[in-house]
Amino acid sequence: MLHHCFLVIGALLSLAIPLLVAMETCPASGMPGMPGIPGMPGKDGRDGDKGDKGQSGTPWDGSRGPQKGEKGESGEMGWPGKRGQSGETGVSGLPGTHGNPGAPGDPGTAGVQLKAAFSVARGTNEYPDKSSVIRFTNVITNLNDDYNTETGRFRCRVPGTYFFVFHASLEDRLCVLMKLDNNLLTPFCDHRRNRRQVTSGSLAVYLSRDQEVWLETKDYRGMRGKPAGYSIFSGFLLHSH
Structure with missing residues (x-):
């Protein structure tokens, strides 16, 4: 059986070889055939050779972030905070140096300024007017005329503490302010109706210059x-200030 197959193959080859030779020596007179079906994609080629080394880049200055720009112009002043x-x-500073001595003051009259006293009597048998200043017209003592017999008021010339006292002879009720x-210091009132009686009152008061008491x-x-x-x-000066 196998021998028979070889014989068939040999016969076919003997017929095909002359035909192939004829096709090479004689041009074909028929129409071209249809293009064949594209073949399958080929495999990836091998890696190429390593390229040449590139040129050096810009030198690095070592900073990690953006570069600092130039200083800008100052902005407008904002509103106060x-x-x-x-x-x-803070700690107290060192004491300063002593200043130069001042110029001498004007000559004074301390002996006169530190004295103030008056004592005046009511020289009339008439009652004083209601709600009015009581005038004492007879002068017993009045240094520098500090008590004015026309107005019935004592004007302070030397600031300090003064002592005032009054003694009144009366035959009717009396209330003295x-x-x-114009500010009330204290009232002194006697509402008894006895014949020929006396009453008195006193007070220590601090006065500034040109203040008045009455x-x-x-x-x-x-x-x-x-x-x-x-x-x-x-009234008289107890202590000047």
């Missing part, structure tokens, strides 16, 4: 100035 908290008190520049009546004004019993108003 709120006041901050006060800081701690001691005032300082006695003034209120509702009752039974103060007289008979020769047998005078009504007296006095």
